[in-house]
Amino acid sequence: MQDELRKRDFEVNWHPYTQMQQATDIIPIVRGEGSYIFDANGKRYIDAVSSWWVTLHGHAHPYIAKKMSEQLNTLEHVIFAGFTHKPAIELSESLLALLPNNQKKVFYTDNGSTAIEVALKMCIQYGYHLQSNKKKILAFKNGYHGDTFGAMSVSGRGIWTDPFGELLFDVEFIDAPTQDNLAETKKFISQHADEILCFIYEPLVQGAGGMLMHKATDLDELLSCAKQNDILLIQDEIFVGFGRTGKLFAANHLQTKADVMCFSKGLTGGTLPLGVTTCSQQIYDAFYSEDSTKALFHGHSFTASPLACTAALASLDLLLMDETQQNIQRIVNLHADFMSKISKHPKIKTVRQQGTIFALEWKTSEETSYFSDMHQLLYPKFLEKGILMRPLGNIIYLVPPYCTSTEDLNYIYETILLFLEEL
Numbered sequence: 001m002q003d004e005l006r007k008r009d010f011e012v013n014w015h016p017y018t019q020m021q022q023a024t025d026i027i028p029i030v031r032g033e034g035s036y037i038f039d040a041n042g043k044r045y046i047d048a049v050s051s052w053w054v055t056l057h058g059h060a061h062p063y064i065a066k067k068m069s070e071q072l073n074t075l076e077h078v079i080f081a082g083f084t085h086k087p088a089i090e091l092s093e094s095l096l097a098l099l100p101n102n103q104k105k106v107f108y109t110d111n112g113s114t115a116i117e118v119a120l121k122m123c124i125q126y127g128y129h130l131q132s133n134k135k136k137i138l139a140f141k142n143g144y145h146g147d148t149f150g151a152m153s154v155s156g157r158g159i160w161t162d163p164f165g166e167l168l169f170d171v172e173f174i175d176a177p178t179q180d181n182l183a184e185t186k187k188f189i190s191q192h193a194d195e196i197l198c199f200i201y202e203p204l205v206q207g208a209g210g211m212l213m214h215k216a217t218d219l220d221e222l223l224s225c226a227k228q229n230d231i232l233l234i235q236d237e238i239f240v241g242f243g244r245t246g247k248l249f250a251a252n253h254l255q256t257k258a259d260v261m262c263f264s265k266g267l268t269g270g271t272l273p274l275g276v277t278t279c280s281q282q283i284y285d286a287f288y289s290e291d292s293t294k295a296l297f298h299g300h301s302f303t304a305s306p307l308a309c310t311a312a313l314a315s316l317d318l319l320l321m322d323e324t325q326q327n328i329q330r331i332v333n334l335h336a337d338f339m340s341k342i343s344k345h346p347k348i349k350t351v352r353q354q355g356t357i358f359a360l361e362w363k364t365s366e367e368t369s370y371f372s373d374m375h376q377l378l379y380p381k382f383l384e385k386g387i388l389m390r391p392l393g394n395i396i397y398l399v400p401p402y403c404t405s406t407e408d409l410n411y412i413y414e415t416i417l418l419f420l421e422e423l
């Protein structure tokens with residue numbers, strides 16, 4: 001069955017971030033349960049990356065399934081312009097209660113990239129309504145905010161944006177903060193304060209850029225400088241939100257409050273696509289008017305899907321349970337132990353951790369790169385061992401669902417150690 005499905009897939013499907021000519025190894029998955037997925041031959045894989053960093057509580061969670069099934073039989077969908085529904089109201093109430101208290105309104109979309117588009121459009125149209133002369137957007141080098149055009153524009157540029165380069169709008173890129181560069185970056189921000197409208201950043205961990213990490217205190221210093229210079233802050237918590245950093249949100253590590261925040265990925269526990277952009281009263285008020293042309297002109301057919309909102313509410317219920325919070329701390333501690341055990345390993349360049357996110361850079365003869373051959377070498381070897389990992393070039397990382405057992409995590413650590421010795 002495995003080969004048959006693979007062959008049929010190859011005939012009709014075009015996969016994301018995949019050179020199809022090399023894609024001879026695509027694995028048909030038939031079932032998921034907890035931290036495992038099962039292929040058509042019945043082989044089990046530990047999902048060490050939560051699929052694409054989305055699965056919080058494991059696959060096919062019965063509680064989420066039950067809630068969604070009830071919703072599916074009640075109201076599967078309704079237009080969100082002119083109409084509303086309880087799942088969207090309850091989810092917004094629950095989310096806002098957990099976020100920094102300056103977040104007042106929730107705007108729904110379908111995924112992370114569109115949550116970013118909305119955040120950018122909110123800030124740009126805010127500037128437009130205020131007839132501001134500030135037009136520039138600030139972003140981190142090596143950032144990743146999604147694959148639509150606005151999101152690509154504010155992301156780090158590379159081989160994957162080259163074909164579209166001329167169509168992407170200009171952005172000022174600054175270094176993620178370190179003690180060494182903070183003073184200079186702050187000076188740059190102050191000098192250009194009257195041109196810069198907003199600053200978009202992944203807080204604490206730059207995910208797709210290579211699980212790059214910076215200190216909360218350093219980021220705070222940068223954010224407070226931007227705030228003092230009247231620059232709007234867009235905090236992209238699409239990857240780091242919902243417990244990944246060891247706290248509920250990256251915001252819980254920071255003093256400075258963002259004006260706009262973006263969520264997706266773990267929002268529904270990884271069950272359905274859903275995006276959320278939240279904002280402060282100040283942003284909202286700039287649109288609130290007798291003038292109907294001051295509305296935020298954005299929307300999607302499936303905005304605020306009742307089914308997706310229900311999945312998100314169920315996922316939040318699970319996330320806030322003591323058991324889940326203890327699991328998060330258990331993973332944080334296990335990662336920390338493993339990190340101290342291997343930090344001196346001769347084949348490791350660096351090793352780092354932020355909460356449940358763990359990453360190590362394998363020493364190679366070449367520079368650290370997304371296109372490093374290490375991916376080609378390591379990815380199938382981990383699969384052979386029944387572990388789903390997707391190295392970013394020579395960077396191996398773990399982003400496990402919170403239900404992953406200590407036994408399975410130890411097995412993953414041992415396998416990493418084994419490959420470090422063997423290869």
Ligand SMILES: *Cc1c(COP(=O)(O)O)cnc(C)c1O
Pocket residue numbers: 111112113114116144145146147202207208236237238239240264265
């Ligand atoms: C994945 C990701 C996005 C884009 O989300 P999609 O749902 O894949 O469009 C944006 N920002 C960050 C930080 C991400 O990790």
